[in-house]
Amino acid sequence: MRNFIKILKKETILFFLIGIQSIAQNPLIRDQFTADPSARVFGERVYVFPSHDIIATEGKGRKDWFCMEDYHVFSSANLTDWTDHGLIVQQNKVEWVKPDSYSMWAPDCIQRNGKYYFYFPSIPKDTITYKKGFTIGVAIADKPEGPYKTEPNPIKGVSGIDPNVFIDKDRQAYLYWCGGNIFVAKLKPNMTELDSEVKIIENLPGKGLKEGPYMFERNGIYYLTYPHVEKKIERLEYATADNPMGPFKVTGVIMDESPTGCWTNHHSILKFKNQWYLFYHHNDFSPQFDKARSIRADFLNFNADGRIQKVIPTLRGVGITKATDQIQIDRYSEISDKGVSVSFLDSLNTFKGWKTTFTKSNSWIQYYKVDFSKNKLKTITIKAWSEKGGILQVCTKGTDKKVIAEISIPEGGKWDEIKAPLLKLESGIQNLQVIAKSDSLMEVDWILFQ
Numbered sequence: 046m047r048n049f050i051k052i053l054k055k056e057t058i059l060f061f062l063i064g065i066q067s068i069a070q071n072p073l074i075r076d077q078f079t080a081d082p083s084a085r086v087f088g089e090r091v092y093v094f095p096s097h098d099i100i101a102t103e104g105k106g107r108k109d110w111f112c113m114e115d116y117h118v119f120s121s122a123n124l125t126d127w128t129d130h131g132l133i134v135q136q137n138k139v140e141w142v143k144p145d146s147y148s149m150w151a152p153d154c155i156q157r158n159g160k161y162y163f164y165f166p167s168i169p170k171d172t173i174t175y176k177k178g179f180t181i182g183v184a185i186a187d188k189p190e191g192p193y194k195t196e197p198n199p200i201k202g203v204s205g206i207d208p209n210v211f212i213d214k215d216r217q218a219y220l221y222w223c224g225g226n227i228f229v230a231k232l233k234p235n236m237t238e239l240d241s242e243v244k245i246i247e248n249l250p251g252k253g254l255k256e257g258p259y260m261f262e263r264n265g266i267y268y269l270t271y272p273h274v275e276k277k278i279e280r281l282e283y284a285t286a287d288n289p290m291g292p293f294k295v296t297g298v299i300m301d302e303s304p305t306g307c308w309t310n311h312h313s314i315l316k317f318k319n320q321w322y323l324f325y326h327h328n329d330f331s332p333q334f335d336k337a338r339s340i341r342a343d344f345l346n347f348n349a350d351g352r353i354q355k356v357i358p359t360l361r362g363v364g365i366t367k368a369t370d371q372i373q374i375d376r377y378s379e380i381s382d383k384g385v386s387v388s389f390l391d392s393l394n395t396f397k398g399w400k401t402t403f404t405k406s407n408s409w410i411q412y413y414k415v416d417f418s419k420n421k422l423k424t425i426t427i428k429a430w431s432e433k434g435g436i437l438q439v440c441t442k443g444t445d446k447k448v449i450a451e452i453s454i455p456e457g458g459k460w461d462e463i464k465a466p467l468l469k470l471e472s473g474i475q476n477l478q479v480i481a482k483s484d485s486l487m488e489v490d491w492i493l494f495q
């Protein structure tokens with residue numbers, strides 16, 4: 046018993062030291078809802094500070110509305126393996142926040158002089174000073190993953206949501222936020238007080254909600270990016286200027302409206318190891334309720350003139366998947382027109398993820414960027430089932446296609462992990478294609494290589 050407690054203690058300590066690991070395509074975090082991702086590069090890692098959607102229940106938040114009581118922070122060195130560092134700020138532990146507001150909306154975090162400043166909106170206890178509802182507070186830490194110490198009062202002179210902080214090349218910091226309009230003000234070097242008048246950013250679209258400002262600079266162009274309701278739901282747009290306070294000129298669309306109708310989108314943009322990325326959200330795990338969202342990332346590119354190329358949302362997302370990890374082919378890069386589809390493994394517990402269903406011979410699904418280096422791989426394992434049995438072929442696909450395995454899915458009514466030898470395999474990063482070689486229904490959860 047004593048030994049058991051010792052082991053348990055050791056594991057608990059390890060858990061708190063390392064955090065919870067997950068491997069992800071889109072969505073990035075697969076065990077909880079996450080929204081409004083503010084992604085930042087700190088050192089060699091990308092840290093994401095999202096909102097944490099939960100479902101409102103009796104006495105806990107407003108039914109059928111956004112419901113958030115705390116924040117977690119996540120980080121990754123490769124944009125594939127994500128660590129959940131756990132809770133950093135909770136509504137009932139912030140002096141100024143109404144403890145049952147469930148309104149810990151979109152945050153941001155920035156580094157200055159070795160300290161990390163976490164900005165978050167919420168509803169204050171003091172509804173006399175802050176008549177309009179939301180205001181914005183700050184929590185400060187020595188490390189991006191915390192522990193964070195919250196300032197006792199919100200930032201004076203600010204009412205609204207969706208804080209975003211930008212530090213220019215001359216070290217001047219700016220706070221952007223919204224509430225009808227998008228606002229900007231300079232911040233003092235202490236990062237917790239305004240240092241200028243609050244300015245409304247002009248020349249942005251007049252009609253339709255604008256929120257979630259995110260500012261960045263590239264080659265002397267200041268990009269003010271924001272979700273905007275041009276038609277019925279939000280799309281991501283941007284305006285440009287030659288300084289952080291404008292005047293701005295509306296320049297283009299970064300991402301169109303969600304094709305499945307998720308009303309909000311909220312994003313951040315960063316450069317990591319010479320590639321730009323867009324972080325945004327979608328209601329992947331909650332298709333019937335779009336206020337339970339999940340964060341995603343996709344590549345973002347610029348034209349030579351500095352215009353942002355439109356980002357088409359993908360399931361595959363970014364990052365390279367190790368061949369020895371469970372490869373979720375349902376997060377595909379390409380899919381054939383007919384005979385293959387993707388659905389939840391369990392619609393009552395969507396966090397279990399998705400499966401791929403093949404129903405026609407020669408239907409296929411492709412999954413890009415699997416890393417086959419450093420391993421002497423001999424076998425493939427596939428988690429699958431088929432009532433009548435069938436054959437799946439697995440190929441690597443570059444300029445030419447090579448069959449690397451043929452797997453016979455036995456007949457029978459239950460999920461199984463089926464092993465088969467690898468026929469041949471080249472080392473390096475390869476695209477995978479899985480092809481049905483029979484007309485019977487076959488379902489696949491994941492594949493991996495050993």
Ligand code: FUB
Pocket residue numbers: 080081096111150151206207256257309310311
């Ligand atoms: O997450 C709550 C709100 O929804 C955010 O503050 C907005 O930007 C929108 O994403």
